[in-house]
Amino acid sequence: MRTKSSTIRTDRAVITLAALLTGALALTACSSGGDNNKDHSNSSGKAGGPTASGSTVTLPKLDGTNLEIAAVWTGQEQKNFKQVLAEFEKRTGAKVTFVPAQDPIINFLGSKIAGGQPPDVALLPQPGAIKQAVHHHWAKPIGPEALKELRKNYSQGWQDIGKVDGKQYGVYYKAANKSLIWYNAKVFKNAGAKEPKTWQDLLTTSQAVYDSGVTPFSVAGADGWPLTDWFENVYLSQAGPEKYDQLAQHKIKWTDPSVKRALTTLAQIWGKKEYLAGGQDGALQTEFTKSVTQTFTGGDQPxxxxxxxxxxxxxxxxxxxxxxxxxxxxxxxxxxGSTAPVVSGGDAAVIFKDSKAAQALVTFLASPDAATIQAKLGGYLSPNKNVPLSAYPNPVQQKIAKALIASGDDFRFDMSDQAPQAFGGTPGKGEWKDLQDFLKNPGDVAGAQAKLEKDAAAAYGSGS
Known part of the structure; x- marks a missing residue:
């Protein structure tokens, strides 16, 4: 659940952001991802923005102070974020340790707190988790310096998502555009396939790819969260923003006809064994990272x-x-439906041990300085409007970032991330598990709806 202040207000941005992205993504041919994982931290930020070594935010001296920050980030994402932490250490003299967390992070934090060892700061991927942390009296409000950076650098909509009962607890350090489909260009060329504009076009493209001898989709069924994102995009576009907000707050039931329609639509892809790498069983064993890498390895026969x-x-x-x-x-x-969907997500920095050092770290993460460092490393998107577009390493990312900032306060946040953790953010439970079961048996729409409603009712009723 989330506060009324973070409920999205109109469908205007769905139209605006989709239009911007359509033009932006047409430029992919002139971009290069070869720099994505290189260290650009010494590059200069253009357009009057900060540089990675600039000093647009004032930080206190914290020599001899030790801090811990927890997040579920792994691999390159974790490695890149550690470069951001290294800059904070350089400026303040503090020592910051990254603590790898497990999903659901709220449970991980609960166990740490019970043991008397909470991290100073944690990055929470769900507004519902922020609310839960506040209601458990774990989370601490951010202080005046962090608030100053937040108000200077973020639209009101991104500020509001981090609020609980009118107080600011979260700073959204990272954002995501979750309405994109990536494809192997060689396969499309060999198949004579075109980029689809509508769902029907997507089905046509999928068939063309299949006829060329390549399986159309990798679906990361082993990780429940990508399945929720699939559903949200179909539902937002098909049912519309008002219904989306109602379902996100459980003001309508998952047995609603609009959910039946969305699941039936999803089954047009999920229900075709030949359209999924490994079929339904293979998809359920495919983790997110593998779903990506197996699409872009193997030349023109991935x-x-x-x-x-x-x-x-x-x-x-x-x-x-x-x-x-x-x-x-x-x-x-x-x-x-009539409009392409745009679903956003993100990770918010939340303080769990209130101190001068923890407040300073969140202040830094709210500044363009921190986000600019990670933007230059690729694979990252910031809702901070003062990060220079030139910081992003290729035209694709620059245009996606421009579109996100242009949307201002009007956007739709990931539905499952708004839900109580027990329903929308726990592996093997709730929506994650129910959609995995649906992927396994896409013909049972009514059964999936019944499971989703039962689990949603229990979670929203308890607030957990």
Missing amino acids: KSAMVYEGDFVQVNIGETKAKVGTDAKVFPFPAV
Whole structure:
């Protein structure tokens, strides 16, 4: 659940952001992802923005202070974030330790707190988790310096998502555009396939790819969260923003006809064994990272031609030899209804041990300085409007970032991330598990709806 202040207000941005992305992603051919994982921290930020070594935010001296920050980030994403922490250490003299967390992070934090060893700061991927941390009296409000940076650098909408009962607890350090489908350019060329604009176009493209001898999709069924994102894009476009907000707050039931329609639409892809790498059983054993890498390895005969997920896919593409914009291209999630969907997500920095050092770290993460460092490393998107677009390493990311900032306060946040953790953010439970069961048996729409409603009612009723 989330506060009324963070409920999205109109569908205007769905139209605006989709239009911007359509034009932006048409430029993929002139981009190169070869720089995605290089260290650009010494590059100069243009357009009057900060540099990685600039000093646009004032930080206290913290010599001899030790801090811990927890997040579920792994691989290249974790490695890149550690460069941001290294800059904070350089400026303040503090020592920051990154603590790898497990999903659901709220449970991980609960165990740490019970043991008397909470991290100073944690990055929470769900507004519902922030609310839960506040209600458990774990989270601490951010102080005046962090608030000053937040108000200077973020739209009101991004500020509001981090509020609980009117107080600011979260700073959204990272954002995501979760309405993108990435594809193997060689496969599309060989198949004579075109980038689809509508859901029907996507089905046509999928058939063309299949006829060329390549399986159309990798679906990361082993990780429940990509399945929720699939559903949200279909539902937002098909049912519309008002219904989306109602379902996100459980003001309508999952047995609603609009949910039946969305699941039936999803089954047009999930229900075709030949359209999924490994079929339904193989998809359920495919983790997110593998779903990406197997789409961009194997030349023009990969295990799949397309993979759905957000802008952060670029980090995983960077682990292959494929280059974004040439070998790996992208198009906006096609319109299922009258308008293409745009779903956003993100990770918020929340303080769990209130101290001068913890407040300073969150202040730094709210500044353009921190976000600019990670933007230059690729595979990252910031809602901070004062990060220079030139910081992003290729035209694709620059245009996606521009579109996100242009949307201002009007956007739709990931539905499952708004839900109580027990329903929308726990592996093997709730929506994650129910959609995995649906992927296994896409013909049972009514059964999936019944499971989803039962689990949603229990979670929203308890607030957990």
